[in-house]
Amino acid sequence: MTQVTVVGGGLAGLACAVALADHGIAVTVVERSDRLGGRASCWREPVTGDVVDIGPHIFHSEYHNMLAFLKRLGTDDLICWQPGKVLTVASKPRPTVLRHYPLPAPLSLAPSILGAPGLGMHDYLSMLPTGWRGMRFGEEQVPELDRISGLDFFRSLGVTEDLIDWWWRFASMVVTNVPLERVSAASLMRIHAQLSGYRGLHFGFAKVGLGELYTQQAVRVIERAGGRVIKGRGVAYLSGRERVDGVVLADGTHIPAQQVVSALPPQDLSATLPRDWRQQAPFDVLPRFEPSPYVCVYLWFDRDIKAERFASHLWSPGRLNYDFYDLCQIRKGWRGRPTVIASNIIYSHRAHHLSDAEIVRRTVAELAEIAPRAARARLLHADVHRVPMAIPCPTVGFEAMRPRARSPMPGLTLAGDWTRTRMPCTMEGATKSGYIAAETVLAERGVRARLAIEARMYDDLAGLARAAVPGRSIP
Ligand SMILES: Cc1cc2nc3c(=O)[nH]c(=O)nc-3n(C[C@H](O)[C@H](O)[C@H](O)COP(=O)(O)OP(=O)(O)OC[C@H]3O[C@@H](n4cnc5c(N)ncnc54)[C@H](O)[C@@H]3O)c2cc1C
The missing domain is CATH 1.10.405 (Guanine Nucleotide Dissociation Inhibitor; domain 1)
Structure with a gap:
C-alpha cells in the first residue's frame, strides 16, 4: 500500500507531492496525460522545434508559494522579471504605459x-x-x-x-x-x-517552457523519497466506502493508499466520485463550476517586428485577443531571432466558430495595431491551442462554492486552483492549494507543518488603511 496517492500531476498535485516527499512520505502521483503540468504545461512544437506553453502565463512578485516551490526545485532564477514597466495598454490614439x-x-x-x-x-x-x-x-x-x-x-x-x-x-x-x-x-x-x-509589484514570465520549470525536478524529488509518478493512466474512480482507501485506474488496476489527495479540476473530480457522494456537500456543486476557455496563438515571423515584450489590447466587444508576448525578449537564448509572438484569446467563446486560419489572420491584424511591422512581415508558421479551461469562471457565488482541503470523506483531501485558498485561480493559488493539502495530510498523520504562505499585509497607505479595519492584521 502506498502511503499517499495524489491524483493529478498539475501544479497543485506536484507541489503537494514534493512537500510530502520532503517529509519523508512515499507518494504515488497518477496523471492521466502523458505529460505532467496540466494547465501549466509545455511541449515541443513539431514544425519549429521550439518549446511552447499551453498558452502564455504571467507570474508576479507576490507569488510567494509558487516562487518557494521553484526555489525548492532550483529553478527560481528561470523567471524573466519586468520591474520597470508593468504593462503597455494599446489605448487609442496613443498607448498607455503602466509603470x-x-x-x-x-x-x-x-x-x-x-x-x-x-x-x-x-x-x-x-x-x-x-x-x-x-x-x-x-x-x-x-x-x-x-x-x-x-x-x-x-x-x-x-x-x-x-x-x-x-x-x-x-x-x-x-x-x-x-x-x-x-x-x-x-x-x-x-x-x-x-x-x-x-x-512595486511587477510581472515575470518563464524563460523556459512552463513545465520545464518544475515537472521533471518534482519527479526526481518524489522518486528520491521512495515514491513514483504514473503518467498516461487516468484514475477512473476513488475506492472505499466509509473511507477512501485508494484509487482504481481506467485499466482496472487498484492502487491502495492510506490517504488520497485529489488535485483534479472540479469536473474531473466529480467523475471519479461514487454516485451517492456526488449529491453531498461540497461535491454537489461541482457541476456548477463553469470553465473559462482560452484560445492561445503562437506566431513565427520572418523578421524582428519590434514588438513590446508584453502589451495588451483594451476590452472591446469585437476584438479577439487581449495580451501579446514577444517570446524572443523572454525565452533564454532567443534574443536576436526573428519575432515569435504568443497571445491569449480569453473567455474565447467568440472565437470557437472560427477556423484556425481565420483566428491566425485576425490575430496578426490585431497584433499589427500594436506592432505595425507585423502587417508587412511574412508569417512563417502559426500554432493555435484551443484550451477548454484556463480556470473555472469566478462568477457571482463562486467563492462560496470553493471547498476546503479537508473533505467530509475520510481519507480524501482536496487540492487544485479552484479550492478554498484565499487566492485567485492561478499558478500561485494552485501551488498554495497543494501546500494546504500537504499540511492537511500531515496533520492527519500527527505532523504539524506550516507550508502554505499567506498573503502579507499591504504596503504603505494601503497597509495603514487595512490595519485600521478593526481586528484585521492581514488581507
Ligand atoms: C492558457 C492559460 C493561461 C493561463 N494564464 C495564467 C497566468 O497568466 N497566470 C497564472 O498564475 N495562471 C494562469 N493560468 C492558470 C493556471 O495555469 C492554473 O491555475 C494552474 O495551472 C492549475 O493547476 P492545477 O494543478 O490546479 O490544475 P491542472 O493543471 O488542471 O491539473 C490537474 C491535472 O489532473 C489531470 N487529470 C484530470 N483527470 C484525471 C484523472 N481522472 N486521473 C488522473 N489525472 C487526471 C489533468 O490531466 C491535469 O494534469 C492559465 C491557464 C491557461 C490554460
Whole structure:
C-alpha cells in the first residue's frame, strides 16, 4: 500500500507531492496525460522545434508559494522579471504605459493611468471610493461581495461608465477571465487589492517552457523519497466506502493508499466520485463550476517586428485577443531571432466558430495595431491551442462554492486552483492549494507543518488603511 496517492500531476498535485516527499512520505502521483503540468504545461512544437506553453502565463512578485516551490526545485532564477514597466495598454490614439512612480502603494500606478487618452478628471475622481475599498479589502468581505457582480458593485460606488468601459471591463477579462457583468465582485476586488496594495509589484514570465520549470525536478524529488509518478493512466474512480482507501485506474488496476489527495479540476473530480457522494456537500456543486476557455496563438515571423515584450489590447466587444508576448525578449537564448509572438484569446467563446486560419489572420491584424511591422512581415508558421479551461469562471457565488482541503470523506483531501485558498485561480493559488493539502495530510498523520504562505499585509497607505479595519492584521 502506498502511503499517499495524489491524483493529478498539475501544479497543485506536484507541489503537494514534493512537500510530502520532503517529509519523508512515499507518494504515488497518477496523471492521466502523458505529460505532467496540466494547465501549466509545455511541449515541443513539431514544425519549429521550439518549446511552447499551453498558452502564455504571467507570474508576479507576490507569488510567494509558487516562487518557494521553484526555489525548492532550483529553478527560481528561470523567471524573466519586468520591474520597470508593468504593462503597455494599446489605448487609442496613443498607448498607455503602466509603470510604477515613486509613490506609496496604492498610488504608484496612478500617474500612468492619469495620462490615459479618453478619460477625464470626473472619471478619475469616481474611482476614489473603489480605491478606498481596495485598500481596506480583506477576506472577511468575501461572502458579501461574492453575492454581486463586479459591474453592479462599481456602479453602486459611482464609477463612471467611461471608466468602467476603459478599465474595469478590461481588468475583469484579463485578471479573472470573466466579463464584468458576470464576475464575482469579491474575486475581482481580491485581485485589485493585491495588484495595487504592494509597492512595486511587477510581472515575470518563464524563460523556459512552463513545465520545464518544475515537472521533471518534482519527479526526481518524489522518486528520491521512495515514491513514483504514473503518467498516461487516468484514475477512473476513488475506492472505499466509509473511507477512501485508494484509487482504481481506467485499466482496472487498484492502487491502495492510506490517504488520497485529489488535485483534479472540479469536473474531473466529480467523475471519479461514487454516485451517492456526488449529491453531498461540497461535491454537489461541482457541476456548477463553469470553465473559462482560452484560445492561445503562437506566431513565427520572418523578421524582428519590434514588438513590446508584453502589451495588451483594451476590452472591446469585437476584438479577439487581449495580451501579446514577444517570446524572443523572454525565452533564454532567443534574443536576436526573428519575432515569435504568443497571445491569449480569453473567455474565447467568440472565437470557437472560427477556423484556425481565420483566428491566425485576425490575430496578426490585431497584433499589427500594436506592432505595425507585423502587417508587412511574412508569417512563417502559426500554432493555435484551443484550451477548454484556463480556470473555472469566478462568477457571482463562486467563492462560496470553493471547498476546503479537508473533505467530509475520510481519507480524501482536496487540492487544485479552484479550492478554498484565499487566492485567485492561478499558478500561485494552485501551488498554495497543494501546500494546504500537504499540511492537511500531515496533520492527519500527527505532523504539524506550516507550508502554505499567506498573503502579507499591504504596503504603505494601503497597509495603514487595512490595519485600521478593526481586528484585521492581514488581507
Ligand atoms: C492558457 C492559460 C493561461 C493561463 N494564464 C495564467 C497566468 O497568466 N497566470 C497564472 O498564475 N495562471 C494562469 N493560468 C492558470 C493556471 O495555469 C492554473 O491555475 C494552474 O495551472 C492549475 O493547476 P492545477 O494543478 O490546479 O490544475 P491542472 O493543471 O488542471 O491539473 C490537474 C491535472 O489532473 C489531470 N487529470 C484530470 N483527470 C484525471 C484523472 N481522472 N486521473 C488522473 N489525472 C487526471 C489533468 O490531466 C491535469 O494534469 C492559465 C491557464 C491557461 C490554460
